[in-house]
Amino acid sequence: MSETAGGRRRVRSDGRRSAAAVLDAAVRVLGRHPGAKVERIAAEAGVTRQTVYAHYPSRPMLVTAVVDRITAEAVAALDAAESDGGTVTEQLRRWLDVTWQLFDRYPLLRHPSAAAAGPADSDRQHAPVAERLERMIRRGQVSGEFDGSLSPAWLVSATIALGHAAGEEVSAGRMTSSQTATVLYRSILRLYGAREP
Amino acid sequence: MSETAGGRRRVRSDGRRSAAAVLDAAVRVLGRHPGAKVERIAAEAGVTRQTVYAHYPSRPMLVTAVVDRITAEAVAALDAAESDGGTVTEQLRRWLDVTWQLFDRYPLLRHPSAAAAGPADSDRQHAPVAERLERMIRRGQVSGEFDGSLSPAWLVSATIALGHAAGEEVSAGRMTSSQTATVLYRSILRLYGAREP
DNA sequence: CGTTATCTCTGACACGCTGTCAACGTTAAG
DNA sequence: CTTAACGTTGACAGCGTGTCAGAGATAACG
Secondary structure, three states: OOHHHHHHOOOOHHHHHHHHHHHHHHHHHHOOOOOOOOOHHHOOOOOOOOHHHHHOOOOHHHHHHHHHEEEEEHHHHHHHHHHHOOOHHHHHHHHHHHHHHHHOOHHOOOOOOHHHHHHHHHHHHHHHHHHHHHHHHHHHHHOOOOOOOOOOOHHHHHHHHHHHHHHHHHHOOOOOOOHHHHHHHHHHHHHHHHOOO | OOOOOOOOOOOHHHHHHHHHHHHHHHHHHHOHHHHHHHHHHHHHHHHHHHHHHHOOOOHHHHHHHHHHHHHHHHHHHHHHOOOOOOOOOHHHHHHHHHHHHHHHOOOHHHHHHHHHHOHHHHHHHHHHHHHHHHHHHHHHHOOOOOOOOOOOHHHHHHHHHHHHHHHHHHHHOOOHHHHHHHHHHHHHHHHOOOOOO
C-alpha cells in the first residue's frame, strides 16, 4: 500500500500491475461466483496461486479488497444519482435504479455471507452506502415527504433487507426484474410513510 | 425412516437412540454456532465423528435434518398462535412474538447461508412458514384490514427479510430486543397497508 | 443362553483447499 | 551492468470432510 516506509524499498511497476490484475480478476470471479477458489482467481488473472498470496495475505483479505472496490464503485454511482436534484422521492427512485443495476452486475452483493470473511466485511460494504441513504431519508423526513415516527437508521436496514429480498425474488425466477423494481419502490415508499401519488 | 424394506433387516434400538442424540446435539451446536465442525457435534453427542457419518451421509445432509427439525418446531408454535382467533392484526402480533422467541433460541435462523448446503435448505426452511404467513396476509386483505395492491407472495418475502434485518439490529447491539419488536411490528403494518390504530 | 446381525470405536487413509517456504529464473530500477 | 524486487515452480504442513477395514460391544432373536 505505501512505499513511505523508512527503508529505501524499490517499488517495481511490475508488482503493482500484477496486484491490480489479481484484484480485477477477483472482482470478476467473486462478483459472479462467490465462494470461488483462489486457484480460479489466479488463473483468471494469468498468475499463479502463490502470486495471489504475495499480494493478498489470505483469501478473506482478498475478499475484503474486492468488497472495498465494489463499494467504491457503488458509492460513486450513488453520489451521481443523488446530486441530480429534484424531490427526495425522485432521488430515491434514481437511487433504486442504480442499485438495481449494481445487483445485476455483481451477484456477490446478493449473497453477502457466501464469501465474506466475517461481519466486518458486511459493515465495510454497507457503511458508506447506509450513510448516504440515511441522509436522504432524514432529508425526506424533515421536508415532510416521509413520516418521521420510525428512525432513519432502522429504515436504512429495512431498505437494504427489502432490496436483498427483491433480488432473491428475481434470481429465483418468481418475478421479473422490472416487476420487482416497481414493487420494491412502492414497498419502500409505504415503509417510509410517504404520501403516495 | 422406514423398516418396511423387503429384507428382514434387524433394527437395533441402540441405533435410533444414538441417531437421535446426534440430531439433538446438532440442533444445539449448529443452532448456536452455524459452521461448527462435525467433530464438535460428535463430541456434544458423546459419539465419534465416524458414528455421525454412519447416520447422516454428509455434513450438508445433517444440516438439512437440523433445519427440518427446527422448522417443525417453528410450524407447531406458529399454528398455535394462529388458532387463537381474533383480528388478523392481532394474530400477526402473536405470530411475530413467537418468531422472535425462536430467533433468540436458534441464531442459525438469522444466518441462513452460514451452514446451509444450498438454496434447497433455505426453501425447505421457509416454505412451510411462508405458506402460513401468506394465508394470513390474504385473509387480512379480503377482510379489508390490509391493502390489496401488493401481492401476498411478495409481502411474505418482504416480511421475512424485515425479520432478518430486525434480528441483525439486535445482535449487532444497535437496538434492544423489545424496541426492535415494536419497530418491526409497525413497519410490517405499514408495509401491508394496514389501517394504523 | 447362545448365536448373530447390528452398531460403535479405533486407527488409518485419500482428497481438496488454504497458507507457507525455499530455490531458481526474470525483470525493472538505479 | 548490477542489484533488489518480483514471478514461478515445486514441495510441504494444516485442517476439515468423507471413506474404509478390522476389532470389540450389544441388542435382538431363536
